[in-house]
Amino acid sequence: MAAVPADKILELRELIARKEGKLSRERLPSSTLSCGIPKAGITEIAGNFQVEWVISFFRENPALKVFWIERGFSLLPTALYQRGVNPDRFIFAEGGDELFPCIRKALRCQVFECVVAPSVFTEERVLKALQLLSEKADSSLLLLARELKSSWPISLQFEVNRGATPKSFEIMLKKNK
Amino acid sequence: MRVAALLFDSPSSSLVPLAEACLRFSPQLCLKRPGAVFIEIGKCRSLYREETFLARLSVLFKRFGLNARVALADSLIESLILAKYGTLDLRRLGTDTFVDYLDPFLSDPHLRKTAASVADSLKQVGVASVERFLQVPASQLPSRFGAAGLLLRSRIMRESEGESDVSWPLWVPEERVAERLELFDGRCRELEPLLFDLKPVLDRAFSRLWGRGLRASSVSLALSLEKFSTVREPRREWRFEFLLPQATSRGTLPILRERLERDLARKPLESPVLAIDLEVLQTVKDYQGQRHFFHSREDVQEAFNSALSQLAEGLGKERVFRARIHEEPVAERSWSRAVTEQKAFPDLADYIPLRPTRLLKRPEKIQLSGEMIFIRGRGYRILKWSSVERIATHWIDQEVVRSYYRIDLEGKSSVWVFKSSGDEYYLHGYFA
Numbered sequence: 001m002a003a004v005p006a007d008k009i010l011e012l013r014e015l016i017a018r019k020e021g022k023l024s025r026e027r028l029p030s031s032t033l034s035c036g037i038p039k040a041g042i043t044e045i046a047g048n049f050q051v052e053w054v055i056s057f058f059r060e061n062p063a064l065k066v067f068w069i070e071r072g073f074s075l076l077p078t079a080l081y082q083r084g085v086n087p088d089r090f091i092f093a094e095g096g097d098e099l100f101p102c103i104r105k106a107l108r109c110q111v112f113e114c115v116v117a118p119s120v121f122t123e124e125r126v127l128k129a130l131q132l133l134s135e136k137a138d139s140s141l142l143l144l145a146r147e148l149k150s151s152w153p154i155s156l157q158f159e160v161n162r163g164a165t166p167k168s169f170e171i172m173l174k175k176n177k
Numbered sequence: 178m179r180v181a182a183l184l185f186d187s188p189s190s191s192l193v194p195l196a197e198a199c200l201r202f203s204p205q206l207c208l209k210r211p212g213a214v215f216i217e218i219g220k221c222r223s224l225y226r227e228e229t230f231l232a233r234l235s236v237l238f239k240r241f242g243l244n245a246r247v248a249l250a251d252s253l254i255e256s257l258i259l260a261k262y263g264t265l266d267l268r269r270l271g272t273d274t275f276v277d278y279l280d281p282f283l284s285d286p287h288l289r290k291t292a293a294s295v296a297d298s299l300k301q302v303g304v305a306s307v308e309r310f311l312q313v314p315a316s317q318l319p320s321r322f323g324a325a326g327l328l329l330r331s332r333i334m335r336e337s338e339g340e341s342d343v344s345w346p347l348w349v350p351e352e353r354v355a356e357r358l359e360l361f362d363g364r365c366r367e368l369e370p371l372l373f374d375l376k377p378v379l380d381r382a383f384s385r386l387w388g389r390g391l392r393a394s395s396v397s398l399a400l401s402l403e404k405f406s407t408v409r410e411p412r413r414e415w416r417f418e419f420l421l422p423q424a425t426s427r428g429t430l431p432i433l434r435e436r437l438e439r440d441l442a443r444k445p446l447e448s449p450v451l452a453i454d455l456e457v458l459q460t461v462k463d464y465q466g467q468r469h470f471f472h473s474r475e476d477v478q479e480a481f482n483s484a485l486s487q488l489a490e491g492l493g494k495e496r497v498f499r500a501r502i503h504e505e506p507v508a509e510r511s512w513s514r515a516v517t518e519q520k521a522f523p524d525l526a527d528y529i530p531l532r533p534t535r536l537l538k539r540p541e542k543i544q545l546s547g548e549m550i551f552i553r554g555r556g557y558r559i560l561k562w563s564s565v566e567r568i569a570t571h572w573i574d575q576e577v578v579r580s581y582y583r584i585d586l587e588g589k590s591s592v593w594v595f596k597s598s599g600d601e602y603y604l605h606g607y608f609a
Contacts, residue, residue, distance in 0.1 A: 048590040051534040051609045065481060067488075076536040076606065077500030078511040082525055087500040088518045091485055094496045105491055109431070109484035111477075162591070 011035065014176060028064070028114075028140060030057050032169050033158065035176050037142070040135045041155035042127065044119055046145045051075070052083075053160040053169050054116060054142060059084045067112040069093040069102055071120070100126060103141070107133040119145035127153040148174050178341065179219035181230070182256035183245045188212040194381060195241045197350045200388030202230060207253065209282040209346045213260075214245075215253050217345065240380050252341035254281050254332070267308040267337065272296035274307060278332050279325065281343060291325040298322065307333060350389060354457040356382045363403065363449040368441050371400075371450060372434055378455050379426035379433075386460060392422035395459035398433065403448040410447070415440070420489040420497070420516055421482040422461045428483030435490040485516070506568045507577050508532055508606065530566050533583075533593040533606030540603035543594060550584060552592070552604055561585040568595075583608065 014035045027036030037043050037057065045054065058064060058080075066089060068075065073094040077087045091112075095102045103117050107130075115134070121127050121143075131153040134141040148157045157175040164170075185192065188211040196206050196214050202225075205217035218230060225233075227249055238244060248260035257277055259265055275292040276283075283289065298321070304310055311333060318326035335342055356378045365371050375398075386393055399414045415436060423429045489497040498514035504523035505511045511532065544551040548559050563583035570577045579595040586592060593606035 048588075048609060055534065065477075067484075072538070074535045074537065076508060076512070076532055076534060078502055078508065078525075078529075079532045079534045080500075081502045081522065082529070082531055087502060087512075090500065091481075091488070092498055092500060092514075093488060093492060095492065096496070098492065102488065102492060105435075105488055106484070109480070109487060111480045111484040162585075 011173070028057075028061055031060060032056065033171055033173075035156070035173070037140050038155045039113075039140050040138045042131050042134060042141045042143060042153060043156040043158075044143045044145050044148055044151075044154050045158060045160060046148045047158075047160035047172075049160045049162045049169055050144050053171075054144070055080055055083045055085055056169075058114075061114075062086070062089075064089065064113045065111060066090045066114045066116060067093065067106040068116040069095045069099060069106070069118075071095060071097075071099065071118060100130075103130065104133060107137040107139055107141070110137045110139070112137075112139055114140045114142065116142045116144065119143035119149075122149075124151060124153065127151050131155075178217060178251055179222070179227075180250060180253050180256040181216045181218055181234075182248050182250070182253070182260040183214040183216070183234070184248075184257070184260040185212045185214075185243065185245045189243065191241050191243055193351060194356070194385055195237060195243060196348070197354075198237050198241070198381070198384035198388045199234075200350065200390075201384075202233070205345065206348050207282075207346055208348050209284065210257075211283060213257065215256065218249075237384060240377065240384060251339055252336055253343050253345070254278060254336050254341060257281055267311065267333075268306055270307040271305060272299050272307070272310065275329055278336070279329055282346070288325070291323070292329070295322045295326055295329060350385075354382055354385050354460075356455045358453045360450055360452065365450040366446050366448070368434070368438055371437070371446075371453075372430065374450075375433065375453060375455075376426060376430060378453055379429055382455055382457055383424065383426050383429070386457065387424065387463075389460075390463050391460040392424045392463040393429070393457045393459070394419055394422040394461050395457075396429075397454075397456045397458055399454040400446070400450045401452040401454070402446060403451050405448050408447045413446070416458070417490075420486040420494055422463070423483065423486065424463055425479060425483075428479055428486070431483065431487045432490050435487055439491075504528070507570060508536055533591075533608045535609050536606040537604065540595070540605045543602050543604045545602050550586065550592070550594075557589050558587040559584055560587055581605070 011034055026039040028039055029036050032053065058066065068090055073092065075092070077092070080087050080090070093102055099117060099120060103115060106112055106115055121130070130141055148159065154175065155177055159172045159174065161170045192208065192214060196208050199206060199214065199216055203216050203218050203221050207215040231247065234247060246260045248256050250256035250259045250265065254277065255265055258270065258274055261277065262270060262274060264270065273296060275296050276289050279292040280288040299310060304313070311330065315327065315330060318330055332342065358374060358378045360374060365374055395416070395418045397414065397416045399412055402408055402411045402413065404411045417433065417436065419432065485497060499516060499518065501513050501515040501519050502522055503511055503513065504525065506529055541553070549556045550559055561584070566581040568577060568579050568581060578598045581593060581595045584592050584594055591608040592604055593608065594602050594604050596602055
């Protein structure tokens, strides 16, 4: 019997859960990720095309107010604009070593529907705190990681690489709960 | 004309701040009579209903801790009489109303004395109501009461016919917006009770600013502490410069909390707070006077601006920002940090090729060898080179001459490299 890819199994599980009405978390839609992004939870994204995917996700969700924080700011906002995303709905921050307090503040404001940050948190306690904050703020926290790690507070994990065509993505779902 | 008279039991220092907050209803206010505020709302009929006005007014009374009798009528004197005596029926109004007819602003003691003597004289001959007074023939009034009697009659007649002849005195609000709250219970020593007491102070200050159509861009806060012998600093002061001007206490309180939390953790209050002083130091014009009826975009924007200011208070103004896009081929100059929204965006389509998502702060020197590229000493196989994009700027804007390429690599994000005028290759960004 041929092996079924893990992401297909996860997708089927998702479909069954949806049919049974068991999905409690609201999801933000994405044309390239059928399960969408959990609205009040943590999503970890890895891969060498992660920022491109995040930008395409924001293009598909034009109403989202976003807080984008980085340790040292290297994102090029011109790239956002060139890819059809309005930079006015973003607030950017250079957090340095104060990433966690800044994310906490941004989530507590309850203004941002989405927060993007680097995935530098290794402690479960910190991730749990972020998960609770994002649930309370009804905000989606996207963590951009070099490599996906095992951590139970993270709801969704996937890797994005460049697809066969220039503007397509190859997505490998690792975890979806 | 439609006038609201707010009649307070006693003249209070809170009347001026309340009147400033009432500027939201109408620019035509009168504070000449002690213990009363008159608001002309007739010209604002299309903006709000009288019921809405009264409801909003009651919120303001609560905010300023005041209580007043309110009456709406077609002239200043009628509104005053309605608020004071509860009726405009001339049969029920007594001769004691003459003072209000003759001197509604209580500014002329001579007129008041005359009104009182007219009322006394009439009482002696059994005339107790305004209606009975009007039955006295006009020709007999000058001989009995002098010119004041004739003036009184003519004013009552004009008022009842809806033709008021009382001129509206000019009132200009104070330049300075300052609020003070005195605390006597000695419970305010920690941050949370302090913020609890600070909220109504902010509410009052912002109501006054809102009435004038202003936003606060800078405020000062001072706490007066109980002067025990152990207290080294009996007055603590803070100055807040907001990244974006604030219009509500809801948006400002988290910013103040941010700073106070940090400062009071480092240096706690040494004794209970006796008074809170808040002064608005700088203001800017706020053009969003009226809220939109069908959507809450203003509220969302307000919350967004407040969040930006709050984050800037914690991180520093230069580290929290919005992006402003420029029509500029040199990538590092194609955007700048800004605080406010960008009203018009440049059209970059067909002019500037797609830029990388990540840009290095300083370009890094790389080596190329055949089909391999070496980044930080590590080699990657090149899959594809894009066509060249030449960027050459004028010497006056710090001359840049570069030839850019997008290179697709095996197992890695595409990179954005350029060849300098000295034939050296530099990594400048990633299409990550």
